[in-house]
Amino acid sequence: MTPETSPGAHDDWSGSGFATRAIHAGQDPDPTTGAVVPPIYATSTFKQDGVGGLRGGYEYSRSANPTRTALEAALAAAEGGTAGFAFASGLAAEDALLRAVLRPGDHVVIPDDAYGGTYRLVARVFGAWGVEHTAADLSDVEAVRAAVQPGRTRAIWVETPTNPLLGISDIGALAEVAHAADALLVVDNTFATPYLQTPLALGADVVVHSTTKYVGGHSDVVGGALVVGPRVGHGGPAGEPVALPGGRPAPDGGTSLADAVRFHQNASGAVAGPFDAWLTLRGLKTLAVRMDRHCANGAAVASFLEEHPRVTQVLYPGLESHPGHELAARQMRGFGGMVSFRVGSEEAALDVVGRTRVFTLAESLGGVESLIEHPGRMTHASVAGSALEVPDDLVRVSVGIEDAADLLADLDQALA
């Protein structure tokens, strides 16, 4: 069963630019009707022409569905990967990846300010199945090297920029640390998006997305994705498939990480439904133009806040004051639309997030509309009391694509 052989999903756009790939890869006009947009294939099953006579490889929609196939091909093309997999949420994608890679007794290194849900999944779900973790400062390559346990560490999990502190870590250097220990380098690319950063080209093995955020981009769908790359830039021939660490085979006998992820996606079944896949694909088509505006507005908000007397610190990788600024400038094509800032006390932070009108008080990020939140009490409440606890005077904004003047005026009145 190979959905890659489905009609229309096969044209090669690898030589094209990002926006062209996002709009066309996996999305050739429908061969029977000419429909320009891949239809929402709302069907659970597919007629067989005699037993095993599958049309285009489709059998049952948990295993593969043409709308999902289109999204998976487009995401793979956007990240420069060899295989994409779409899930019901970002955490479902993470769960499938961790199941594919880890066994009891294994160890993973995670960021010391990881996304709260990632920490909860690793510590409280996989922890109960005998997987251990170490939380490290991933902006410090030597600290990560020290946290690795050769023979036990199967993955280093990177977020860059991190959520909510906007820390930057060196994907290429961490790939070398991971590969020297026969571990995978996983990059959660949700904040940067493939438009601003392509981890696979820097040496990462697999990219994780919450497509709920920038890829979907309109705060109207929850989804997740994995994109597995060809190995680049370190040991072994370039372009070889990424193998499972420890020389383990996938449960169906395949030997690559992509084989193992494909098996787990179908075996556990937390797939993206056809309508969700279609919405996410619709979002992906405009990612490039949206990100340009998110970056411009993010920079405007960050400089405004940096000048504001009520603000004690602004965390934005585009600011020269940011410790990761130079690395971000090398590794990313823009600095994104996420900005965090501190206002001196929890009371002041709760006050600001309650007074904005253009910025909506809500969790999540990456949509066209600006959002504001208090990580300590909202998105990161689950890490309170752990090594991942965030400062209580921190405010995080997801800067949308409204008019910059309205965004600055709104923050100004909220801080007054």
Ligand SMILES: *Cc1c(COP(=O)(O)O)cnc(C)c1O
């Ligand atoms: C939201 C988010 C996730 C989890 O994704 P869901 O779609 O909410 O399951 C993972 N990583 C990061 C960085 C996120 O922002």
